[in-house]
Amino acid sequence: MLACAAVAAAACLAVVLSRDLLRSALGLLAVMLALAGIYAGAGAMLIAAVQVIVGGGAVVVLFIFAIMVLNSRHEDKPSFHMGKAFIPSAVAASLVIFAAAFAAAGFLDLAPARMPRISAVMGSLFSGYLLILEATGLLLFVSLVVVVILARKDTDR
Amino acid sequence: MTLGLLQLLAFWMFACGVAGVVIRRSPLAVFMSIELMLNAANLLIVLGSGNAGMEAAASAGLAAVFILIALGAAEVAVGLAVMMAMFREGKGASLDQATGLKG
Numbered sequence: 001m002l003a004c005a006a007v008a009a010a011a012c013l014a015v016v017l018s019r020d021l022l023r024s025a026l027g028l029l030a031v032m033l034a035l036a037g038i039y040a041g042a043g044a045m046l047i048a049a050v051q052v053i054v055g056g057g058a059v060v061v062l063f064i065f066a067i068m069v070l071n072s073r074h075e076d077k078p079s080f081h082m083g084k085a086f087i088p089s090a091v092a093a094s095l096v097i098f099a100a101a102f103a104a105a106g107f108l109d110l111a112p113a114r115m116p117r118i119s120a121v122m123g124s125l126f127s128g129y130l131l132i133l134e135a136t137g138l139l140l141f142v143s144l145v146v147v148v149i150l151a152r153k154d155t156d157r
Numbered sequence: 158m159t160l161g162l163l164q165l166l167a168f169w170m171f172a173c174g175v176a177g178v179v180i181r182r183s184p185l186a187v188f189m190s191i192e193l194m195l196n197a198a199n200l201l202i203v204l205g206s207g208n209a210g211m212e213a214a215a216s217a218g219l220a221a222v223f224i225l226i227a228l229g230a231a232e233v234a235v236g237l238a239v240m241m242a243m244f245r246e247g248k249g250a251s252l253d254q255a256t257g258l259k260g
Binding site: 054 | 172199
């Protein structure tokens with residue numbers, strides 16, 4: 001699990017810092033698969049499977065497809081300007097330092113994880129959260145329609 | 158100790174995502190950074206559900222992550238379609254050129 005965490009932390013840097021968009025997408029794939037490994041190690045097998053199928057499969061493939069179709073593998077200009085990016089970078093760095101202090105203080109360190117069974121997860125999904133589940137299905141359908149409308153050429157409208 | 162490290166990883170992923178949104182110019186790279194932030198939040202929810210104590214609360218947390226992953230996929234699909242429309246108008250190579258919201 002710690003190896004997966006190290007891979008995810010390194011791949012995050014690759015996603016953000018690589019100028020080659022295809023490498024960023026592959027870094028994102030590494031992040032998704034490492035997260036699936038962490039979920040499986042923590043005992044959340046259902047979420048691990050969904051993460052591999054949706055995160056590693058659908059989302060990253062969609063990104064690579066978009067990079068290939070749009071033929072925009074490289075960013076045209078240097079992407080980092082120290083002056084512009086200083087304040088947001090400082091905010092992000094302070095977030096990391098804050099979290100490190102928090103973790104070092106043992107504040108977030110709780111009992112070892114006990115994940116519920118898949119049947120319990122599905123039970124809550126199909127009883128208490130049924131309306132939300134159906135709304136998510138509706139949202140997926142609506143986004144499918146929106147994507148078809150947006151991706152048409154202007155001459156078809 | 159492992160739990161603290163994994164929470165640290167979630168913070169680190171979120172911070173990387175924030176930095177990527179700010180410093181990258183390609184809309185595709187910005188979208189990948191947003192995806193990083195979403196996954197960081199998912200990781201925190203999963204870790205929290207493992208320590209929820211009650212099984213009802215824990216399974217509710219995992220159900221929420223299940224739905225969030227589906228929402229993330231829908232977001233990526235719509236966002237990439239918007240990006241294709243931007244590229245077709247010749248404004249997609251850099252976010253600095255996308256300055257108007259006219260239809």
